[in-house]
Amino acid sequence: MSFLHYFIKEEGPSSALIAKERLQIIVAHERRQRDGAVTTQLDRILPQLQQEILDVVKKYMKIGNEDVKINVEQEGKYEVLELNIILPENELKLRHKKVHET
């Protein structure tokens, strides 16, 4: 390491932060594999659940197939079912207005 190097602060995230992020991902993945039975069952129903939610939302507003994201995450001892629906912006405004009118 050069003398100058000592004074120049390295750019980017610290290596500890990178370590933490990598660990969080791999540990969550391995826990899911470990708790196999429960999760594989969840994993199996996940695509169907996603399709049905998509169908329900589609009844009321215009969204694309990729606008519903579903995911199972391990947080400590709990499994968290994460559901993300991206709503079209103008559609929302429209609905908002309607609510006020009624």
Add this chain to the structure above:
Amino acid sequence: MSKIIVVTSGKGGVGKTTTSAAFATGLALRGIPTVVIDFDVGLRNLDLVMGCERRVVYDFINIINGEGNLNQALIKDRRVDSLYILPASQTRNKDALTLKGVAKVLEALKKRFEYIICDSPAGIEHGAIMAMYFADEALIITNPEVSSVRDSDRIVGMLASKTRRAVQDMAPVKEYLLLTRYSAKRVENGDMLSVDDVTDILALPMLGIIPESESVLHASNSGTPITLDNESDAGMAYLDVVARFLGEDPPVRKKKSLFSRLIGR
């Protein structure tokens, strides 16, 4: 009611034997009858760290095989009254450990000791499973470093599935995290995972943080459990771990600043 405590980690070289020796000695210093068992058959080292390597005659496997009795194998510590060591065999391999044999020895030890500390070998194979199988509680030794944290999580999974408590649907093994070889300075510089990082990932209750310290090497060089060196930072940290384990709430130790060291306060 005596308790069986496994000191485990998955990864090697993180401080299982150092911790087993320090923790057992710390408990015995309180006058609590304590025995520490080396489960690392074929690669025994607890005897060296405890400084009793020349007093080993009979070992754990001899007792399992009925080649000697427990009193012949137990080595009484010369420094701390209520402390005993049960060394591993150096000539056999891990397969010499059987569930039935280990159960027999532990049952006999339960009659004499309040705490039975099981120093696990590294890995996740037979030897490590034998060490954890009968445990009531577990100290999971982790270094603030990626491979150690990942392996610790793996061990947590095994404690929840491969132990007697898991197999027989009893209350789960009580787990504690012990972070060793910690350098606050490197954490500050962003070069090392912090206490919070590790607890975030592993989600285990923290029993203590042992600083990276030269005194640990000095202690093992001389065969003295680090808890007997109550001047050293690591020794004091282990004494705090023992206090916390016993339900006490030791005050947080502040590191002496350069200034206070200079003026000798």
